[in-house]
Amino acid sequence: MRKKPSGIRKWMLAALAGAALLGGAQAWAATESGEASKRKDVVQVGDAVCTRCHDEGEAKPILSIGKTPHGTMADKKAGTCTSCHGASPTHINKPSDVTERPEPGINFGKSSSTPIAERNQACLNCHQGGARMHWQSGPHAAADMECASCHRIHSQEDPVRDRATQPEVCFSCHKEQRALVNRQSHHPIKEGTVICADCHNPHGSAGPKLMARDSVVQTCYTCHMEKRGPFIRTHQPVTEDCTICHNPHGSNIDNLLKSRPPFLCQQCHEPSTHQGNIASTTFPANTTNNNTLARGCLNCHTQIHGTNNPLNVGNERTFRR
Structure with missing residues (x-):
């Protein structure tokens, strides 16, 4: 007849059973860790850790970032999910005391509660410097615009970086410029030859009006080289600011002029000589005044941007062929 186990033996058997259970639990945990x-x-x-949920079956196209420069593993500077959205521990592992999963630490979009400065800083951590050197001092930053207002980070097609669609992105805010480019005389923006970024740097500039160069004239000279000179005689507005005479976005007057000659010229030139004569066919009486008819001043002063004609007898002789 088998003897009943003693108290010590019972304790040893219980310990062995507990060890077996613990070993099984550790083996299960190791298996789960291995799978992860x-x-x-x-x-x-x-x-x-993100794509276990945000996969290709998700309605929100987050995984499409793989079709963008940000989703390139070979580029060590491409960033990661957490470099833009933060570590977001409560989003990854939902706390047991909440019903809805918290948003990532840094969230983007109109409904985001993340401060705009913090959202933009997530981009500037990688994209600061170069063409974006003056972002903080630019009008877009002053207006509390976030980068995601213009850019689509997770989308393969970023409309603001496409020459065919960029103007429409800008026009969504700059409605006055949309009206101007539809006028009779305009830069070929609608035709797709010129886009906003050819003249402006939306990320900030050392020049006025977000000019791509340090001044208006230097920006205009990138295309209109023939107006640069050097000339023996240069019209002062040409070296000062092209927008004194021209509206670069559009005008109902030829050559993007702000008003028609001679009235445009008379805004600067003194009225004491023939420049101030009113357009008339009877000035003085019973005579014909040709100075201000038709194209006005441009009838004689054809080289209005500058000339190499050395003749300098007086103002009436300047800017002619």
């Missing part, structure tokens, strides 16, 4: 470690990144380094 086997989960591979999809488009960015370290994105496995």
Whole structure:
């Protein structure tokens, strides 16, 4: 007849059983950990923790970032999910005491509660400097615009970086300029030859009006080289600011002029000589005044931007062929 186990033996048997259970639990945990470690990144380094939920079956096209420069593993500067959205521990592992999963630490879009400065800083951490050197002092930053207002980070097609669609992105805010480019005389923006970024740097500039160069004239000279000179005689507005005479976005007057000659010229030139004569066919009486008819001043002063004619007898002789 088998003897009943003693108290010490019972304790030893219980300890062995507990050890077996613990070993089984550790083995299960190791298996789960191994499965997690086997989960591979999809488009960015370290994105496995995000793409386990944000996969190709999701209605929100987050995974499409793999079709953009930000989703390139070979580029070590491309960034990661957490470099833009923060570590977001409560978003990754939902706390047990909440019903809805919290948003990422840094969230973007109109409904975001993240301060705009913090959202933009997530971009500037990588994109500061170069063409974006003057962002903080620019009017877009002063107006509390976020980068995502213009850019589509997760989309393969970023409309503001496409020459065919960029003007429409700008016109969504700059409605006055939309009306101007539809006038009779305009830069070929509608035709797709010129876009806003050819003249303006939306990320900030050392020049006025977000000019791509340090001044208006230097920006205009990038296309209109023939107006640069050097000339023996240069019309002062040409070297000062082209917008004194021209409206670069559009005008109902030829050559983007702000008003018709001679009235445009008379805004600067003194009325004591023939420049101030009123357009008339009877000035003085019973005579014909040709100075201000038709094209006005341009009838004689054809080289209005500058001339190499050395003749200098008086103002009436300047800017002629």
